[in-house]
Amino acid sequence: MDYGTTPLHGLPSRVTICEVGPRDGLQNEQAVLPVEVKAEFVARLVDAGHTLIETTSFVPAKWIPQLADAEELLDAITLAPGVRYPVLVPNERGLERALAAGVRDIAVFGSVTETFARRNLNRTVDESLAMFTPVVARAREAGLGVRGYLSMCFGDPWEGEVPVERVVEVATRMMALGCTQLSLGDTIGVATPGRVVAVLDALAAAGIPVDAIAVHFHDTYGQALANTFTALGHGVTTIDASAGGLGGCPYAGSATGNLATEDLLWHLHGLGIETGIDLQKMVDTSIWLAAKLGRPSPSRAVTALGDPLPR
């Protein structure tokens, strides 16, 4: 059924979705999927129209057993022209593995709060930035794109409210290292639109161009899409989302899944914003993957479009 599109003044005409399901999503699922299933997942994402897919992680297998097969997965994927496949690397050893696998984009995962840096990275914020420095420098020398995750930008489960100045400080240092894009993470899903605007305005005032900003909202309290809509109205054109709402954060107890790609697509397409991605193919993929994971997708749109009722 066609419900039409109604554009809204002040929003971008096109948005790039960074699909984080294969990495951020799967690393936080209980089930460990076979490499063939992961490769089919990535192939289905490409077939649906995705052009930016965070594919896996070179974090040591003892930390994230779900992604222990990073090399095999990259071997199993036929890289499509026009598609970028960033992989997460924690350190120089990870970068070497990524370069050996022929990857053209990496991501590093930082924190704006000290507590989360210590719990997730076992380092202070300063120490983690020091760890990233040679990684980003070498990656840029090799011509790679570098996505810098900033987690806990909108609240921290141990520290509570996170000062905007703290986000600006760490964001500025990450850009100075050479990151080509920053992904602002609401890792525990607590943000509301006023805080989103405050952070985006402060980053703009600090001279970080909005083109270098992505937003990464979790739907823990049901706020992810309203926050995304707010960011769109402030010029952000790269939105992180995960197929079917896969994922969360294993170090933050209260965190549930990422913004579901399908809920985001319904939103963007209703607003007449181009994504190049086929919603029904994504719904089919998330239903297929839910069966492999043995649990239903938490995405509202997947539930609605995937049920057998006529519409």
Added chain:
Amino acid sequence: MDYGTTPLHGLPSRVTICEVGPRDGLQNEQAVLPVEVKAEFVARLVDAGHTLIETTSFVPAKWIPQLADAEELLDAITLAPGVRYPVLVPNERGLERALAAGVRDIAVFGSVTETFARRNLNRTVDESLAMFTPVVARAREAGLGVRGYLSMCFGDPWEGEVPVERVVEVATRMMALGCTQLSLGDTIGVATPGRVVAVLDALAAAGIPVDAIAVHFHDTYGQALANTFTALGHGVTTIDASAGGLGGCPYAGSATGNLATEDLLWHLHGLGIETGIDLQKMVDTSIWLAAKLGRPSPSRAVTALGDPLPR
């Protein structure tokens, strides 16, 4: 944990939530609850701070067996000062029952589309407005407030896109009948913010004051809160929501629950918008009710705040 509040320019400082859980919510649940449980539900809503609670329906019991105990429920409730308890009435017989029960606010349930009017009310739109005419007139003579529901304002599962002009026409006629408030229903949850703005702008241009408008979004595709945020930015200050996301629409196959009151409260309180309602009391109520209904709440905030993990 306190994540702070960050107001946003252009939003109202205070919002009234119309809690529709006891009527719109429970009438669409499989389980039929005992009247004592319903009375406790309403008492808990009052205790949490609600002042506008759609309590039950005088629709014939053969249509909605879940609410067959309307008289007994109203007998069992101790009406609190400062709280309004609108009840749905379908016709003059329903109004007589409502008046006999001492109700001070009613609601009538209309449709902007012919297909839904026929399927839900077994009448054309004209015939349903003719049916409401004496009901609203008599209610207003008796000094009652009259809430007019307009369903399918943003899309219809059989007709698809609904022209904005059609919404304006039926809204204008409902106001002319004497309704004191219109609740614009996205009965199947398909709206996105551009459509919300188009409808609100068209109603304003037709001379319907925004103070007479409430919005009623369903979360079928995950859009309810983003649409609500959009409506807040356009001056709407009455928002329909249901405790724990109870409800849906039995006549529209694809419809899942209403916007959850708890997800809405997280949003409004994060923005510094007053509601007078205690979020944790609502979470506790929705968890209590979910046990009575035998299924978990679909609300994200209830899930996050109701789990036993520290935060």
